[in-house]
Amino acid sequence: MDKMTFVLFGGTGDLAKRKIYPALYNLFIEGKLPESFSIIGLGRGQMTDEDFKERVKNSIHTFSRRMSKNDSTMERFLTFIRYSKLDAANKEDFHSLLKLVQDREKELNIPENRLFYLSVSPTFFETIAMNVKNSGLGTTKGWKRLIIEKPFGRDLESARSLNQNLSNAFAEEEIYRIDHYLGKPMVRNLETLEFANPVLQALWNNKFIANVQITASETVGVEQRAGYYDQAGALRDMFQNHMLQILMMTAMHAPKQTGENEIRAEKRKVLESLRPLEKNEIEKNVIRGQYDSGIGENENVPGYRDEPGVSEDSLTDTFIAARLQIDNPDWTGVPFYIRTGKKMKEKSTRIVVEFKANENEIYSDEDPNLLVIEINPNESVSLILNSKNPANGKMESINVDYASEKLDVPDGYELLIYDALRGDSRFFSHWDEVELAWEWVQPILEAFEENRIPLHKYAAGSNGPDAANLMLEEDGFKWWLDK
Ligand code: NAD
Numbered sequence: 001m002d003k004m005t006f007v008l009f010g011g012t013g014d015l016a017k018r019k020i021y022p023a024l025y026n027l028f029i030e031g032k033l034p035e036s037f038s039i040i041g042l043g044r045g046q047m048t049d050e051d052f053k054e055r056v057k058n059s060i061h062t063f064s065r066r067m068s069k070n071d072s073t074m075e076r077f078l079t080f081i082r083y084s085k086l087d088a089a090n091k092e093d094f095h096s097l098l099k100l101v102q103d104r105e106k107e108l109n110i111p112e113n114r115l116f117y118l119s120v121s122p123t124f125f126e127t128i129a130m131n132v133k134n135s136g137l138g139t140t141k142g143w144k145r146l147i148i149e150k151p152f153g154r155d156l157e158s159a160r161s162l163n164q165n166l167s168n169a170f171a172e173e174e175i176y177r178i179d180h181y182l183g184k185p186m187v188r189n190l191e192t193l194e195f196a197n198p199v200l201q202a203l204w205n206n207k208f209i210a211n212v213q214i215t216a217s218e219t220v221g222v223e224q225r226a227g228y229y230d231q232a233g234a235l236r237d238m239f240q241n242h243m244l245q246i247l248m249m250t251a252m253h254a255p256k257q258t259g260e261n262e263i264r265a266e267k268r269k270v271l272e273s274l275r276p277l278e279k280n281e282i283e284k285n286v287i288r289g290q291y292d293s294g295i296g297e298n299e300n301v302p303g304y305r306d307e308p309g310v311s312e313d314s315l316t317d318t319f320i321a322a323r324l325q326i327d328n329p330d331w332t333g334v335p336f337y338i339r340t341g342k343k344m345k346e347k348s349t350r351i352v353v354e355f356k357a358n359e360n361e362i363y364s365d366e367d368p369n370l371l372v373i374e375i376n377p378n379e380s381v382s383l384i385l386n387s388k389n390p391a392n393g394k395m396e397s398i399n400v401d402y403a404s405e406k407l408d409v410p411d412g413y414e415l416l417i418y419d420a421l422r423g424d425s426r427f428f429s430h431w432d433e434v435e436l437a438w439e440w441v442q443p444i445l446e447a448f449e450e451n452r453i454p455l456h457k458y459a460a461g462s463n464g465p466d467a468a469n470l471m472l473e474e475d476g477f478k479w480w481l482d483k
Helices: 014-029 049-063 071-079 091-108 122-135 156-166 190-195 198-203 226-251 260-272 279-285 412-422 431-449 466-474
Strands: 004-009 037-043 081-085 114-118 144-149 175-178 209-217 286-292 319-324 336-341 348-355 370-376 380-388 395-403 455-459
Touching (some): 004 014, 014 412, 071 081, 091 122, 144 412, 190 198, 226 319, 279 319, 455 466
Parallel strands (some): 144 175, 209 336
Antiparallel strands (some): 286 319, 348 370, 370 380
């Protein structure tokens, strides 16, 4: 890997503390960082390098997946770190930053390879990119890369404008948009599951698959993020990005090669084939929900509108379920059901592929075969087959199972940062994907904003509104594995 400088905007923030420093440290102890590198943390406040290093050390002790047995490893890691105070809008601060970057490059003998990680509010993305360019920080003899965190815009128009402005300072191939679902090991494994198994490959189409269900349910509510969430909702926060990325990874065709351009092209084709929803079709195909006070163990849980920071007449979606159709020869006629919500019964991100019923009537009463891919909180793959119980001779479902619970699975940020440092952009969102996803979602956003479709209440601790179950019942299906 090339020697490089890692410039972290938002170096004193929550994401840096919980994810980015632990990821860098784990890469370091695994020998995956170059022999010499420079990390420069940035924040708005004044701080000495020593105080900053202490913070980094504490965050690693609290959040790292593992620690080196040798204390000197931590001390060595910290020698690569410096801090600088920076306000995104202050041009002078960028000149000081350039000087620090160059001094460290000389000191550590690092060529001008610079990665700029923007772990700050998206309102600063454009200003920072512009100041990186104008200060000379972005003029390098080596490579430069930009990592940004979602949200990439709040609708089609703002996403286009953000992209336009970023592209004045960074070329598309230099921009690494993090969708942390693409850091999840089981999402990264989809390609192998689908394409390295001739058994599944043969069945991966509308001849054998009845429907595909993608669920991402959370048990938490808005927590401390009401200010952001009430302006976003599930459609923007989860659906436009993470859920559509999982859809692309599930429905794409086998790329001819595993290079980033080939994979991106296949992913893009999925979105290009996604049947657009006309204005009058939205209500039939999209269920908008919002949690209410709870049931059962959640009895005392307040409804969304009673959460601190949420307006009492908020129409924000905390749940969305949708039926999508992919119009290409492999998938025509196979509904893809996607749902995601907060304050649901179970924390689970999973894909369930339901295979078509047996055409042989003698056996057709049995449950369908299911392929279940659990992405979160545990990684597992199971295939549910019908089999005769050897003891009583009755037909029953058996589970062919793989679970990686006991493996020491790296955190997604570790994988993504490692990819970005090597210049491998396969598991980042390309602009084409972001734009096509916004294009598909835009009519739904408008229907929500104009309050044109019902807002279904669901009890905190439930599996979402009944309307989401009815949508599948209409097609003769049900959500599998709901507890
Ligand atoms: P945070 O509020 O904890 O930290 C914000 C950081 O931005 C701080 O380091 C602060 O010093 C810096 N900052 C604030 N104003 C600034 C200015 N004017 N100029 C320069 N720096 C400034 O935020 P966070 O939770 O770390 O989130 C950072 C980004 O990552 C956000 O865009 C967020 O949406 C995204 N994100 C966060 C999480 C998470 O788990 N925290 C998950 C996904 C995405």
